Amino acid sequence: MTPRNRPGTCLICRAVISKKLGLQHGEKCIQSSGWPIGSSPSFIIKIEDRHDPTYWLMILAQHDARLNDIDSLIRDVWVECCNHLSAFTIGKETYMHTDEEMNIPLADLIKKGSLFYYEYDFESTTELRLKVVGVTPVMPPEGRICLTARNNHPSYPCSICGKKADFYVSNSEEEEAGQYCCLDCTLHLDGVYVQLIENSPRTGICCYSENPDVAINWYPPGWTVDDFQSKEIQKFMEYLRKNQETDGTTPDNCQCDDEMVDDMVSAVSADIGDEITAFIKEEQASHDGEAIALAEEIVTTFSTMLYGYHKKKIGEWDAPLIHTTLLNDVAQNPSLPDDWLDNTVPILCRFLAYMEKYGRLQNAAALITELQETEPLFRETVIGYRGAGNQSGSIMEQERTNETEGDEFAAKGTHTAQESIPMAQTTPDSEEENIISESLSGNSQNASGEEASRHQMIFDQCVDFCNRLENEGITKRCREIVTNMTTHPEDPLSRGGSTLWSAAIVYMVCKDEGLIGRATGGCPLAQDICEYYDLKLTSVRSKVSVLNKRLAECTE
Numbered sequence: 001m002t003p004r005n006r007p008g009t010c011l012i013c014r015a016v017i018s019k020k021l022g023l024q025h026g027e028k029c030i031q032s033s034g035w036p037i038g039s040s041p042s043f044i045i046k047i048e049d050r051h052d053p054t055y056w057l058m059i060l061a062q063h064d065a066r067l068n069d070i071d072s073l074i075r076d077v078w079v080e081c082c083n084h085l086s087a088f089t090i091g092k093e094t095y096m097h098t099d100e101e102m103n104i105p106l107a108d109l110i111k112k113g114s115l116f117y118y119e120y121d122f123e124s125t126t127e128l129r130l131k132v133v134g135v136t137p138v139m140p141p142e143g144r145i146c147l148t149a150r151n152n153h154p155s156y157p158c159s160i161c162g163k164k165a166d167f168y169v170s171n172s173e174e175e176e177a178g179q180y181c182c183l184d185c186t187l188h189l190d191g192v193y194v195q196l197i198e199n200s201p202r203t204g205i206c207c208y209s210e211n212p213d214v215a216i217n218w219y220p221p222g223w224t225v226d227d228f229q230s231k232e233i234q235k236f237m238e239y240l241r242k243n244q245e246t247d248g249t250t251p252d253n254c255q256c257d258d259e260m261v262d263d264m265v266s267a268v269s270a271d272i273g274d275e276i277t278a279f280i281k282e283e284q285a286s287h288d289g290e291a292i293a294l295a296e297e298i299v300t301t302f303s304t305m306l307y308g309y310h311k312k313k314i315g316e317w318d319a320p321l322i323h324t325t326l327l328n329d330v331a332q333n334p335s336l337p338d339d340w341l342d343n344t345v346p347i348l349c350r351f352l353a354y355m356e357k358y359g360r361l362q363n364a365a366a367l368i369t370e371l372q373e374t375e376p377l378f379r380e381t382v383i384g385y386r387g388a389g390n391q392s393g394s395i396m397e398q399e400r401t402n403e404t405e406g407d408e409f410a411a412k413g414t415h416t417a418q419e420s421i422p423m424a425q426t427t428p429d430s431e432e433e434n435i436i437s438e439s440l441s442g443n444s445q446n447a448s449g450e451e452a453s454r455h456q457m458i459f460d461q462c463v464d465f466c467n468r469l470e471n472e473g474i475t476k477r478c479r480e481i482v483t484n485m486t487t488h489p490e491d492p493l494s495r496g497g498s499t500l501w502s503a504a505i506v507y508m509v510c511k512d513e514g515l516i517g518r519a520t521g522g523c524p525l526a527q528d529i530c531e532y533y534d535l536k537l538t539s540v541r542s543k544v545s546v547l548n549k550r551l552a553e554c555t556e
Contacts, residue, residue, distance in 0.1 A: 006054035008151040011220050019056050022046070022149050023133050026058055030148065033220075035141045038062060043106060044134035044148070047074070049201035050117070050127040058149035060136070063107040065144035067095055071102065073145055074118060074128065077215045078200045081208040083263045083308060084121035090114070097270065126202045147218045153199045153228070158182040166233060168195045183233060194240055196233075214311075264308030265541055268300065271307070272314055272360065276300060279354045289490035293546070294339055295347045301542045302348060305329045314360050319370035326374055331381035337497040341382050345375045455486055455493055461502035465532055469510075477509045481547075484554050492550045503533040504543035511544075 010017050012029040026044065040063040048056040059073065067088050075086070086097040090109050095101040110116065112135050118128040140146040156165045159179035169192045170178030186194060197203075198210040212225045212234075225234070268276075280296050287295070305325050306312050312321060330336070330344065349368045356364035462478040482505065485493050493501055507529050510516045516526050530537050 006056075006151045006154075008056065008149050010149050011147050011223065016152070017149060019046075019048075019053075019151065022056075022058055026148050027134055027136065030060060030136050030138045033138065033141075036139045037137050038139040040064075040107065041135040041137055042139055043110065043112075043132050044136060045070075045130055046133045047118075047128055047130050050129045052201055054151060054154075055199075055201040056151045057147060059145060060138070060140050060148050061106055061145040062139055064105045066103050066105065067109070068097075068102040069143075069145045070106075070130075071097060071118075073147070073218050074120070076211070077147065077150075077218055079120045079126050079202045079208065080211070080214075080311070081121075081202065081206045083267050083311065084206075085263060085266065086118065086120045087122075088116060088118050090116040120202070121206065124205050126205065128201070141221055145218070146220055148220070151199070154197060156180040156197065158185055160185040166197060168197055169193070170195075183236060187236075196237060264304050265545060267307045268303045272303065272355075275355060275358065275360060276303070276351075278358075279351055282354065283350070290495055291343075293490060293492055293495060293550075294343055295351075297542070297546055298340060298344055298347045299351050300545065301539060302330065302344075304542055314355060315362075317361070317367060318363070319366050322367050322370050323374050326371065326378050327381055331378050336382055337495070337500065339495060341379060345371050345378065454498060455482055458482055458493055458498050458501050458505070461499060461533075462506050465502075465506050465529065471513075474506075474509050474513060477512070478505050481505050481509070481551065484551060485547075488550055488554050492546070499533050500535060500539060500543050501547075503529055503535050503540045504547050507540050508544050508547055 007016055007018050008022065009015070010022075010025055010029055012026075012033050015025070017025045023044065023046070030044070042063060043061045043065075045059050045061060046056065047059065055078075057077065059070070061070065071086055071088070088095045088102070093101075095104075110132050112132050114132045116130050118130060120126045120128075157163070158165045158181050160181060161184070163182045163184075165180035166183045167181050167186050168178055169181045169186060169189060171192060180197070181189070186192075195204075196210060198208070200208065200210060202208040212229050216223060216225050276296070276299055279299065280292060283292050283295050302325065303314075306314075306317060306321065309329060310321060310325065326344075330340075349371055352361060352364040352367050352371075355361040361367070459479060459482045462482070463475055466475040466478060482493070485491075507516065507526065510525055510529070526537060530540055533540075
């Protein structure tokens with residue numbers, strides 16, 4: 001049995017200490033640390049897992065530190081996996097990760113002796129207990145908060161040689177029965193799933209994977225990643241990430257994608273959502289409705305990739321990250337809408353300049369330069385992947401080059417719809433086809449022949465997937481959404497990739513029907529939609545967000 005009070009290490013003097021005597025030792029070390037003295041006392045806070053107190057931390061926080069400072073530390077050191085929501089409970093009040101209340105100074109919420117609680121991920125929840133065990137005039141050496149002590153890494157003997165184990169090894173990710181192995185013995189095993197023995201109460205839950213490169217930022221000066229993870233293990237873990245990713249066994253392919261993307265979008269909205277809205281309003285002064293909708297789509301999607309894939313808030317964006325996101329995450333999408341090719345970089349440059357103007361960035365010039373220098377390669381990459389684009393998009397693009405009008409174009413529009421139908425496996429003359437054609441073409445005052453044929457194509461692609469569900473109600477609801485969207489004064493469906501619009505409509509309807517939820521195990525239907533349309537879940541969810549806004553505008 002693991003001892004209830006696992007020893008730890010003072011991160012100031014590096015002495016081995018017990019949790020019981022950690023406060024007494026910590027106060028002495030803090031006093032003699034030479035760290036700065038504050039105008040008001042700082043808090044010494046003990047954090048432990050509510051169900052396994054062998055996991056514990058000691059932190060030093062300035063009186064004006066915020067709850068979101070503690071939230072960030074806990075995420076980086078102990079729990080972050082899929083950017084789930086989190087909350088503190090202090091007395092009878094709950095402070096959500098997305099609420100402004102997390103910006104309240106600690107001095108307004110807690111005092112010596114205060115006991116409060118923290119939850120991360122409201123489905124596979126990690127629950128922590130926090131207690132203010134002391135106060136001191138000494139401040140953290142850098143920033144408003146830092147670690148001062150931490151429980152030692154769990155120690156298990158290697159099942160093969162008896163040395164200290166580094167990994168938990170099993171035949172597959174799903175198999176619970178396995179063995180502890182050291183690095184040397186692990187290197188001699190073939191065809192096994194390898195998991196690092198991690199120092200976290202969230203070990204084995206959801207997609208959690210310890211990230212020393214991030215955790216080290218909360219340590220006192222003088223610590224490096226090499227101090228608690230050898231270079232050999234670092235190299236081996238990098239090798240595993242590259243190779244297990246191919247096998248689909250790393251967190252990138254875990255079955256919590258839907259929940260993960262929901263949280264990614266929420267994270268963007270919580271941190272810079274107001275600024276994005278303000279930027280879009282500023283764009284209205286100099287751009288038309290089509291350009292405004294495109295700007296919102298590009299900025300939201302790009303930000304979601306940075307916050308979600310790379311776990312970087314706007315203050316952490318740098319030139320290499322911008323370069324990687326533009327080329328790897330945006331450009332290599334075969335379904336990238338055509339209008340993104342010419343507009344992505346200019347829109348992002350304006351957005352970055354805006355964010356610096358209003359104090360959310362300090363390095364906009366460097367990021368803008370990187371975007372502009374990368375743009376030629378971005379265009380080349382997009383064009384290279386364009387061959388994987390959808391057939392209907394190519395047909396639509398071909399029709400757009402024809403200068404036609406009136407009945408002549410209406411005829412060509414019908415031809416376009418019929419050419420795209422084989423993809424959707426529907427019959428042009430079917431009753432469903434005739435109903436939607438009348439709704440979108442004959443009865444729409446806003447739609448030209450070209451627009452009507454595009455609306456038809458979007459609906460056809462919805463029908464194709466809906467036929468697999470054998471649920472007429474879902475098909476009917478998709479038709480209603482497409483019809484409603486044709487009444488929007490800016491006709492959003494006429495812009496962007498038709499496949500992405502279809503996927504977003506199907507996704508929204510399935511979610512409204514309760515077929516897509518936020519279960520911990522993920523949602524196979526959400527993954528099925530993305531696989532069918534050959535799109536990333538992030539792109540679909542971002543488009544759903546845009547779709548919701550546009551539908552609301554249709555009813556105004």
